[in-house]
Amino acid sequence: MLIKRASDIQPSDITSQDLFLHRRDFIKKAGLGSIGAVAGAAGLLSFSSNAQSATKFSGVRKSPLSTDDKQNSFKEITTYNNYYEFGTDKTDPAKTAGSLKTRPWTVSIEGLVKKPRQLGIDDILKLAPLEERIYRMRCVEGWSMVIPWVGFSLSTLLKQVEPLGNAKYVEFVTLNDPQMMPGVKSSVLNWPYLEGLRLDEAMHPLTIMALGLYGEELPNQNGAPMRLVVPWKYGFKGGKSIVKIRFVAEQPNSAWMRAAPSEYGFYSNVNPTVDHPRWSQASERRIGEFLKRKTLMFNGYGNQVAQLYTGMDLKKSF
Ligand SMILES: Nc1nc2c(c(=O)[nH]1)N[C@H]1C(S)=C(S)[C@@H](COP(=O)(O)O)O[C@H]1N2
Numbered sequence: 001m002l003i004k005r006a007s008d009i010q011p012s013d014i015t016s017q018d019l020f021l022h023r024r025d026f027i028k029k030a031g032l033g034s035i036g037a038v039a040g041a042a043g044l045l046s047f048s049s050n051a052q053s054a055t056k057f058s059g060v061r062k063s064p065l066s067t068d069d070k071q072n073s074f075k076e077i078t079t080y081n082n083y084y085e086f087g088t089d090k091t092d093p094a095k096t097a098g099s100l101k102t103r104p105w106t107v108s109i110e111g112l113v114k115k116p117r118q119l120g121i122d123d124i125l126k127l128a129p130l131e132e133r134i135y136r137m138r139c140v141e142g143w144s145m146v147i148p149w150v151g152f153s154l155s156t157l158l159k160q161v162e163p164l165g166n167a168k169y170v171e172f173v174t175l176n177d178p179q180m181m182p183g184v185k186s187s188v189l190n191w192p193y194l195e196g197l198r199l200d201e202a203m204h205p206l207t208i209m210a211l212g213l214y215g216e217e218l219p220n221q222n223g224a225p226m227r228l229v230v231p232w233k234y235g236f237k238g239g240k241s242i243v244k245i246r247f248v249a250e251q252p253n254s255a256w257m258r259a260a261p262s263e264y265g266f267y268s269n270v271n272p273t274v275d276h277p278r279w280s281q282a283s284e285r286r287i288g289e290f291l292k293r294k295t296l297m298f299n300g301y302g303n304q305v306a307q308l309y310t311g312m313d314l315k316k317s318f
């Protein structure tokens with residue numbers, strides 16, 4: 001019988017939710033009994049138990065906004081993370097974010113809006129059909145990944161509250177809970193982690209709230225239960241584990257701007273011609289690749305987003 005061992009099944013083999021479910025089906029039908037004696041059965045067991053640990057989404061639609069760049073593996077995406085609330089090492093969040101409880105979870109949408117609302121995460125999940133958005137992600141540190149997010153356009157969520165005319169920006173606030181987040185005892189950043197977008201950036205169809213990746217609920221280290229994803233900006237704009245969305249009149253002062261204003265601007269558009277004061281932004285290392293790639297303006301999303309910035313000096317508004 002031809003059967004792949006679990007260790008041979010790379011998450012990058014999984015091209016869609018359907019295929020993933022079929023494979024689980026296949027594993028079930030194959031029956032562990034019949035392969036119990038085959039070398040590698042233990043691996044298969046652990047694969048099928050992993051497959052049960054996170055909730056799989058069904059009916060996730062493919063999006064024409066996805067890239068066809070090769071996806072990073074589930075393992076790469078979930079073990080090499082920045083999430084300072086869980087430590088500053090890339091390997092910390094995968095080890096320590098298990099302490100984050102993501103149910104119950106309420107998101108407050110407030111500020112300059114006609115109808116402020118508090119929405120439970122399970123109601124948010126039902127607001128719109130889930131889409132797979134495979135995006136190139138570029139960290140300001142000089143590495144990049146391709147991540148198959150599951151979510152929907154942020155605009156879907158923002159329209160729930162009817163923003164007022166004087167709302168010009170949107171703030172995103174991460175949970176700040178010292179009980180569940182060991183890293184917030186350190187003063188490396190001013191907590192809570194706060195990020196912001198101009199209203200037109202927030203409403204842009206590429207901007208999403210991600211609720212999952214690789215067809216299943218977000219792992220905690222990637223920002224469960226809901227995190228922002230803005231693919232033409234540096235990764236830090238994508239605040240994780242969001243509890244508050246606030247419409248405001250003035251440009252927000254993000255956590256990174258407060259920490260180092262000369263290094264991190266409000267816009268933080270990926271821009272190979274504007275170096276970070278301490279390093280070049282001209283190229284990047286795609287995790288898993290050996291040779292560096294050239295970094296693209298707006299992370300390669302210029303056709304879709306450049307018009308948001310016409311008339312602006314992107315060297316000043318970095
Ligand atoms: N709350 C919070 N959100 C955060 C961060 C963080 O430290 N805290 N790190 C940011 C940075 S620098 C990056 S590159 C991305 C990484 O997201 P990923 O781990 O899902 O790839 O999350 C961003 N969102």
Ligand SMILES: [Mo]
Nearest residue numbers: 139140235236
């Ligand atoms: Mo980053």
